[in-house]
Amino acid sequence: MKKVIVLGSTGSIGTSALDIIRSNRDDFQLTGLSANSRETELLAQAAEFSVSSLALTGKETSDSRITYHGPEGLLDLIKETDADIVVNGISGAVGLAPSVTALESGMDLALANKETMVMAGRLINSLAEKKGRRILPVDSEHSAIFHLMEGKNPDDIYEYIITASGGPFRGYTSEQLKNVTAEQAMKHPTWDMGYKISIDSASMANKGLEVIECWRLFNIPLDKIKVLVHPQSMVHSLIRTNDLAMYAHISHPDMRLPIQNALYYPDLKPVPSSFLDLAGREMTFFEPDMDNFPMLPLAYRAAESAGAYPIVYNAVNEVAVQALVDEKIGFTEIPEITEQLLSGDWTAEPQSFDEVLAVDTLCRQEAVELIKKRM
CATH class of the missing domain: 1.10.1740.10 (RNA polymerase sigma factor, region 2, helix turn helix motif)
Structure with missing residues (x-):
């Protein structure tokens, strides 16, 4: 039985991870949970899964059931809790230190926190190699590339194509974008996510971060990483091999698929919610609008520099x-x-x-x- 810590357990990644563990209790034991501020939800999760190692990082609490507090307390939870793998579903740069601590503590890392790779990809890869631990991508695009690459010689891959939904403002003109609000930006057409990543998707910054993450995580040339807008979000990534044929990773858009694949790696188990019947489905693809969404070309510029x-x-x-x-x-x-x-x-x-x-x-x-x- 694999022992699992879930960081950011009340967010979209965390709740999806708990869905998987809930459905596979014979295979996984949940040993630690953390949340930023949703104390009531955290305690309900702890009661359901009989978890005693709990951390609340973003606010004070007097509840004695939560024994780890603040960012430093979260790192202590990781160090002091027995686990084989840590699911890092924390959003933002604050997720870097927990990633480092998980690897230093000898645990595999199921990584949804893209900032870990964007900020410190070279260092984090070196640490994982030194400790003999795996970094398993949980972003749907990077998980797709990870599995598409398996069994292939990297020298045989011509390019890597990450898909983007285009967000809620796909097709907007520069004049229209001047008047959009944060509330509008948070309404992602496909994925149910937190406000930060939803706004990043609207600005294409999220895809920019994913380009940098892909470059760092897989150690591949930046000029081989492309982005295609695919509003239906059924094709998560593609690779093109040197014969110019393409291979795609296709499923119903559901984060439980990449999370479960990371938790079970190297095994693949059915994820019923990801099943997709292609009959009658329409898939469209567009070049990204680099002029009206400059956060994407700025990401390439940052990586090139x-x-x-x-x-x-x-x-x-x-x-x-x-x-x-x-x-x-x-x-x-x-x-x-x-x-x-x-x-x-x-x-x-x-x-x-x-x-x-x-x-x-x-x-x-x-x-x-x-x-x-x-x-």
Whole structure:
């Protein structure tokens, strides 16, 4: 029986992971749970699965059943809880330290937190290799590429194609985008996700982060990574081999498929909710609109520049998204602020996780100051 810790257990990734464990109790034992602020939900999950190692990271609590508190408490939970694999469903840069701690503690990492790879891909891959642990992608696109690559020589792959739904503003003009709100940006047409990743999908920043993650996670040339807009979200990724044939990973859009594949790896078990009958289905594909959604080309620019530029891209975007939610800036100002910060000198590549976090902190401070000047 595999022992599992789920981080971000009340979010979309976390609840999907618990669905899988709930349906396969003979194969998995849940040993630890964490949430940011949804205390009632966390305690209900703990009661259902008889979990005693609980962490609440985003607010104070006096409930004695929750024994780990704040970001440091979360790291202690990982260190002190017996587990074979950690599902990291935490959103944002705060998910990096838990990823590091999981690997340092000798656990495999089922990774949904794309910021781990964007901010510190080289360091995290090196740590996993040193500890002899696996990093198993949980993002649907990266999970698809991971499985499409199995059994293939990387030298035989011509290109990697990540799909994007296009978000709620697909087809919008630049003038239309100037007037959209955070609330509109949160209404993703396909996936049920948190507000941050939903807004990132609307701006194409999420796809930009996934391009950088793909580059880091699989250690493949950036110019081999392409993006196609696919509104139906049934094709999660494709690879094209040197003979120019294409191979696609296709399923009903359901995050339980990549999560279950990570938990059971290397075995594949049925995920009924992912079953898709292609008869009568329409699939369409479009080139991404790089002009009206500049967060995607800015991600390529950050990756091409290497150094600390991917950290900058992620940090500024996180600050700008929160500013949009707080009604301090408009939607189209997100890429403007990101481009302004990327224009600085960030060529020095961090050599440790502490240095990564130091750059992240500095970028956030500079982004906050830029936003203040716009208000």
